[in-house]
Amino acid sequence: MYTKMRKFKAAALLAAGLSVVAPATQAEDMEYQQVSDLLHLVMSSDRTVYTRMIVNRLAVKEGVIKASEHFMDDKALVLPAQMFRFGAEMVAEETDAFSYSLLSLWPINKQNAPTTDLEKEGLQYIADNPGENFYGEEELGGTTYFTAFYPDISVAEACSSCHNEHKDSPRTDFEGGDVMGGVVIRIPVD
Amino acid sequence: MRGWRCHWVVACLLLVTGAQAGAEGVASPKGLPGLVALDALPVPEDPVLALGREVWAEPCMNCHNGNRYTGAPKITATEAWAPRIVKGLPQLLIHATEGFVGPKFTEMPARGGNPDLTDRQVAAALAFMVWASGGAEGALAYVRSTDFPRD
Numbered sequence: 001m002y003t004k005m006r007k008f009k010a011a012a013l014l015a016a017g018l019s020v021v022a023p024a025t026q027a028e029d030m031e032y033q034q035v036s037d038l039l040h041l042v043m044s045s046d047r048t049v050y051t052r053m054i055v056n057r058l059a060v061k062e063g064v065i066k067a068s069e070h071f072m073d074d075k076a077l078v079l080p081a082q083m084f085r086f087g088a089e090m091v092a093e094e095t096d097a098f099s100y101s102l103l104s105l106w107p108i109n110k111q112n113a114p115t116t117d118l119e120k121e122g123l124q125y126i127a128d129n130p131g132e133n134f135y136g137e138e139e140l141g142g143t144t145y146f147t148a149f150y151p152d153i154s155v156a157e158a159c160s161s162c163h164n165e166h167k168d169s170p171r172t173d174f175e176g177g178d179v180m181g182g183v184v185i186r187i188p189v190d
Numbered sequence: 191m192r193g194w195r196c197h198w199v200v201a202c203l204l205l206v207t208g209a210q211a212g213a214e215g216v217a218s219p220k221g222l223p224g225l226v227a228l229d230a231l232p233v234p235e236d237p238v239l240a241l242g243r244e245v246w247a248e249p250c251m252n253c254h255n256g257n258r259y260t261g262a263p264k265i266t267a268t269e270a271w272a273p274r275i276v277k278g279l280p281q282l283l284i285h286a287t288e289g290f291v292g293p294k295f296t297e298m299p300a301r302g303g304n305p306d307l308t309d310r311q312v313a314a315a316l317a318f319m320v321w322a323s324g325g326a327e328g329a330l331a332y333v334r335s336t337d338f339p340r341d
Contacts, residue, residue, distance in 0.1 A: 048259065052295035061291040131225040131257070153259040157289070157299035176303045177252025177260055 032146035104181025106171035122149035152181040213326040221267030238333040242318025249302040261296030268324035309339035
């Protein structure tokens with residue numbers, strides 16, 4: 001568990017991640033955890049809006065289009081998790097100030113399984129402790145990172161049913177509201 | 191005759207008061223703090239509401255415990271439940287059994303995602319949530335009415 005509170009000059013990161021130029025007096029005192037929490041708030045809010053206003057509205061309520069893992073072939077909406085990953089890829093092309101990903105102890109795609117010890121510990125913690133986040137620090141390739149883990153929740157019937165029925169899913173008993181994985185935010189410590 | 195009526199009224203008042211007593215301890219505008227665990231919720235004296243409490247633990251709790259990601263109204267939060275309760279429990283039961291996408295496009299899966307739940311079990315869980323979230327009198331009246339599903 002991350003206990004050592006470290007200050008972080010966050011103005012550049014806030015500008016990149018939140019499209020906000022924070023006053024220096026506020027940004028300079030920000031801690032890694034606070035920055036990470038704010039980044040996650042934006043990410044999770046955007047994804048929730050996509051899930052509700054696009055997928056639930058058009059695919060579930062109106063039934064005018066479906067959302068599909070194979071969105072190109074099916075001419076369908078991307079799944080909320082795919083939308084999230086595409087955002088992470090775009091951020092990675094723009095900046096090294098932070099990165100984020102969607103990992104799981106029960107990934108459909110094996111590439112989304114935890115690889116570092118901290119990832120395994122963090123994902124297990126948020127799965128065992130619903131409603132809680134996990135924060136830690138790890139060294140990767142000679143760089144020290146502040147790494148945060150936030151629960152990724154099944155917020156729609158399609159989330160749990162798709163994972164339960166997918167041929168590559170290692171777990172088939174997800175229910176609405178379950179922790180299905182975690183959003184992992186990584187910030188290099190200077 | 192008048193005395194019998196008086197006793198009946200007193201008995202009903204005691205019944206209703208008793209039904210509310212446990213619920214009043216947990217219901218508040220924002221509800222209990224944090225994620226609501228089953229142990230934090232009182233056991234109703236009414237057997238149907240008590241059944242609803244058992245059903246609530248699986249699968250309703252996952253979303254209605256204050257899990258902010260799902261958008262489901264938190265049990266014990268009267269602010270969240272009041273606008274739903276005014277629709278009437280029969281209407282809410284239709285939403286719960288058939289599934290529902292709300293005005294903000296949050297999704298209530300049919301039978302909480304468990305197709306094996308009977309109408310009576312779903313109705314009992316719904317009544318329990320209403321009972322614990324500011325609608326104790328209405329919930330008690332509902333489970334004793336002819337509207338309540340009998341499997």
